[in-house]
Amino acid sequence: MGHAQAAVEETRQGVDIPMTAFQKLADAWDLSTEHQLKLLGSPARSTYFKWKKDGGSLPHDTEERVSHLLAIYKALQILVPDAPQSDAWIKKPNAYFRGLSALDVMLNGQVVDILTVRQYLDVQRGG
Secondary structure, three states: OOHHHHHHHHHHHHHHHHHHHHHHHHHHOOOOHHHHHHHOOOOOHHHHHHHHHHOOOOOHHHHHHHHHHHHHHHHHHHHOOOHHHHHHHOOOEOHHHOOOEHHHHHOOOOHHHHHHHHHHHHHHHOO
């Protein structure tokens, strides 16, 4: 592989990592395509499917969202070591969120909504 091709492949892999990780999270949480779109900041469906299939440059806002979502996923794995229970937690009603699930809160669509769930879990972890 030539240097240019290696650089392109390295860049492509770097871009794919956030989407690959997000897809694993989306599968674990059994998220619909509509929920995935909302959590990623409501990109066009065609853009979302391009990212999913071919990779591509993610906007800063989308990268930030994915970063927070992955932190939430990791925090849940620490707090609830049983994977099925950990993955189900995101959809269960929570008194802290006035009876809404964490997913309901995050689906309000703003980065701050995702951050609210992350901060809640960080406090629960003692972090």
